[in-house]
Amino acid sequence: MAANGAGQDIDESLYSRQLYVLGHDAMRRMASSDVLISGLGGLGVEIAKNVILGGVKSVTVHDTKDASMHDLGSHFFLTEKDLGVNRAQACQERLSELNPYVPVSASTSPLSDDFLKHFRVVVLTDSTKEEQLRVSAFCHAHDIALILGSTNGLFGQIFCDFGENFEVVDTNGESPVSAMVAGITKEENSVVTCLDESRHSLEDGDHVTFSEVQGMTELNGCSPIPIKVLGPFTFSIGDTTKFSDYVRGGIVTQVKMPKIIKFKSLEESLKDPEFVMTDFAKFDRPSVLHLAYQTMQDFAEKNGRLPKPWSEGDADAFLGLFKEVNAASPCKVEEFDEGLVKMFAKICSGDLVAMNAVIGGIIAQEVMKGCSGKFTPIKQWLYFDALESVRPSGNRYDPQVAIFGKEFQEKLGRQKYFVVGAGAIGCELLKNFAMLGLGLVKDGGQIVVTDMDLIEKSNLNRQFLFRPWDVQKAKSNTAAAAVKVMNPDVNIVAHQNRVGPETERLYDDTFFEALDGVANALDNVEARLYMDRRCVYYRKPLLESGTLGTKGQRAGGGAAPH
Incomplete structure (x- = not known):
């Protein structure tokens, strides 16, 4: 598709991952x-x-x-x-x-x-x-x-x-939920019961419609009805006294309704x-x-x-x-x-x-x-704090030293970290590590980043260290060069290797024993589990993270160091 902007189509080759989350309508509203x-x-x-x-x-x-x-x-x-x-x-x-x-x-x-x-x-x-x-x-x-x-x-x-x-227009971006109906009462506050093995996953104020109901056919294809949740398998839909008697079956489906917020x-x-x-x-x-x-x-x-x-x-x-x-x-x-x-x-x-x-x-x-x-x-x-991190000069790290102290800053500079993956999360990790002053040349620290992939156009929408002229270049080399511009003091080395049994001669005992930790930025489970096993074996901390649409996950793995 052509270009992005008001009244224009969305460039799906650039925004493909984002479109999965937002959809075309939301993207067009953003583009205006x-x-x-x-x-x-x-x-x-x-x-x-x-x-x-x-x-x-x-x-x-x-x-x-x-x-x-x-x-x-x-x-x-x-x-x-x-x-x-x-x-x-x-x-x-x-x-x-x-x-x-x-x-x-x-x-x-x-x-x-x-x-x-x-x-x-x-x-x-x-x-x-x-x-x-x-x-x-x-x-x-x-x-x-x-x-x-x-x-x-x-x-x-x-x-x-x-x-x-x-x-x-859509409060949570989730696909509409549906459930099998086991019963519908005929009364002023009619109760819909779903099959025992089928939690409805609805919330108060949600709207629903029905299909394939036998008996109380007035509900099939009805206008969206607001509900009141009574339990994980039951909810109320209001007055059904004028409807036919319910016989059996039916599917209830959530209908996404616009919501006005003041x-x-x-x-x-x-x-x-x-x-x-x-x-x-x-x-x-x-x-x-x-x-x-x-x-x-x-x-x-x-x-x-x-x-x-x-x-x-x-x-x-x-x-x-x-x-x-x-x-x-x-x-x-x-x-x-x-x-x-x-x-x-x-x-x-x-x-x-x-x-x-x-x-x-x-x-x-x-x-x-x-x-x-x-x-x-x-x-x-919304208020957020990370006071759990507190450990009670004239350079770029002064704002950080004001929080953690000079000794902690020097310890950051001595860190040796292995970043596995230079995609969307990897770019953010490398930017943050460099700005924090982790792995500095003068302190003997180092960051090693490896990624075997080349940059594609669709990466540019979320992997901010890359530019259009970097397409088809190695991700790890390009990312390393970009963070060196952000902080020339950082000691970063780029590899283009897959992590796995075939590269254990390179990432051997000497390599792992010198590390202070590993940060995964991988997009497949097999490689994540492999790195977890290696970190457990060498007793190195592992920082693990991932995203799915608007959801995010972070975890610790590996093992505590000696």
């Missing part, structure tokens, strides 16, 4: 949507990269700040040559290379109402509270989807406002927040982080900066300000962990590429939802 991403730090460029690869009509990257050494810690499209240059302008050309069908422009102008009205979705990642509230009020009044995002140390925040009447503006939602849980083991944490982020903005306005890393004085001052914000808040928290609030203050100035990858990936999905109406959006706040 203009997106603004304001704030091109590490988080902003991660969002922009994903949205551009996704295939919207256009992306405008906006920033009023110049690149600094702090940015190099997590910004994979900035180099030292870009220091002092506006961040949006510095990375606009590199972003443009990601997808020839998505025009990318850079803006350094103020976010005026006249400027904002041209976009379907607006993303803010580096704005003051005043600007957030002003932009939110305008977008809410004009049905422009607004997403706020922020990463601070090991904390992340997302806010979505898609307007008063946002239509979701969002509150930022000003309203700050006072009366709705949270999406990411970790039920931290059930009370979102309400505390909601106030901690407001406190951070107030602290920055008052002091002209964020709290200093690991400063007890700043942490104490932050805690005092938090208590004031909490006391004045309509969503006051009665009890909270003061240690959590102080830890937020101590590391919130840090900037970690891994956190940007998590929050940026989620925000990019929300952009796609805002453009296409496919899948249910976040309603309305």
Whole structure:
């Protein structure tokens, strides 16, 4: 098919994998949507990269700040040559290379109402509270989807406002479910019973229709009926007293119905927040982080900066300000962990590429939802933290050192890792490893990546280290060269080998015993199981991950080192 864009066909050779998930209708709606991403730090460029690869009509990257050494810690499209240059302008050309069908422009102008009205979705990642509230009020009044995002140390925040009447055409993207019918009662609140071995998998509010029903034939091909779930094998469909008597059989099938979702503006939602849980083991944490982020903005306005890393004085001052914000808040928290609030203050100035990858990936999905109406959006706040990672200078790693400390950073540099596969997940792993400073030349570390495949056009939609002129080149060589540009300090070696018994002479005892760990980025079970067995044998940690449509999986394997 021809090109991508409003009123044009979708390039199926480029978007083939994405089309399996979204479908043509959603892709066409995306291809008619203009997106603004304001704030091109590490988080902003991660969002922009994903949205551009996704295939919207256009992306405008906006920033009023110049690149600094702090940015190099997590910004994979900035180099030292870009220091002092506006961040949006510095990375606009590199972003443009990601997808020839998505025009990318850079803006350094103020976010005026006249400027904002041209976009379907607006993303803010580096704005003051005043600007957030002003932009939110305008977008809410004009049905422009607004997403706020922020990463601070090991904390992340997302806010979505898609307007008063946002239509979701498909809430979950799953194929409609169906089940065999065992019985239908004739009463005002008729109960449908499915066969014992056939759970219906329906939810309250779902709509259904019927076919092949004998007796109560009025249900066959009926208009979609809303249901109320009574159990795993039963649900109610309302009044059937005027229908014929049910005899036997039938199939019930779910009918996908559009759903209207009402969002509150930022000003309203700050006072009366709705949270999406990411970790039920931290059930009370979102309400505390909601106030901690407001406190951070107030602290920055008052002091002209964020709290200093690991400063007890700043942490104490932050805690005092938090208590004031909490006391004045309509969503006051009665009890909270003061240690959590102080830890937020101590590391919130840090900037970690891994956190940007998590929050940026989620925000990019929300952009796609805002453009296409496919899948249910976040309603309305999502808070995420990875405090389990905390282990209580003048270079690109300072934002990371602010979180983990200098000793931990030096240990990262000494790591020797084997990355198996340089496809979609492999590209993300290599980017993150390089930006983290894992496997540095000066520290004696190393990353070995192997992949026997060549780059195909369909890879370009999701394997962002590759460009159109790289088609038919080796994936591993091309990926290694790309991450060396992002961080020249990294020591990366590329192989084009399959992992298996036939390459055990190369990946032998000497090779495995020198490793600190292995990261799988494979697309077949046989190779994954083989690498797991090798890691168990050599007692090396294995990081395993995979994706299927909008679902993702991660796991640990192998064995703990001696």
